[in-house]
């Protein structure tokens with residue numbers, strides 16, 4: 445068994461963790477705990493009392509929170525995904541918190557009302573309102589990508605992985621991004637990476 449253990453099935457926020465592990469070429473053991481049911485067993489709650497995936501075990505360290513896990517793995521293993529200067533580290537944190545605070549909740553609102561809730565509980569007007577609110581952060585992202593291919597410059601980093609992994613829900617929720625040409629092209633690059641494609645395949649199987 446490899447040292448790094450990843451808990452959580454691929455079609456969940458564990459997608460982010462698996463994508464990162466694949467980008468870094470890490471050996472890991474995958475425990476595909478199902479987010480619908482598997483997170484409330486006594487064994488799993490002993491690992492993460494919050495009852496959520498993803499969780500990793502890395503040696504004696506147990507870590508939850510998908511973004512914290514990705515920052516940790518990128519910082520630990522580097523390989524170009526982690527910046528080599530403090531200013532860019534700050535920008536990694538900025539974009540990671542931005543994705544969670546400005547976009548993730550709105551996308552969850554869309555997913556709930558278009559897919560996850562029972563059909564009679566879904567509210568398309570609530571989804572539309574969330575999409576309307578999303579236009580501001582999407583415009584911010586579009587302008588951030590106006591002058592560089594990736595968020596920190598010419599190369600893909602953990603900042604791109606973290607933000608793109610949140611925005612992957614836009615596709616699932618059928619959020620139209622066509623007004624944002626730079627964002628669309630950047631997402632195509634991010635999701636075209638072999639590591640992302642591999643995990644997308646895991647999520648489908």
Ligand SMILES: N[C@@H](CCC(=O)N[C@@H](CS)C(=O)NCC(=O)O)C(=O)O
Pocket residue numbers: 456457458479480481483484495496497498508509510511
């Ligand atoms: N902020 C946490 C959220 C984790 C989370 O809510 N995970 C969902 C799956 S995407 C989950 O485990 N749901 C099952 C449950 O809460 O029982 C993170 O980013 O890791």
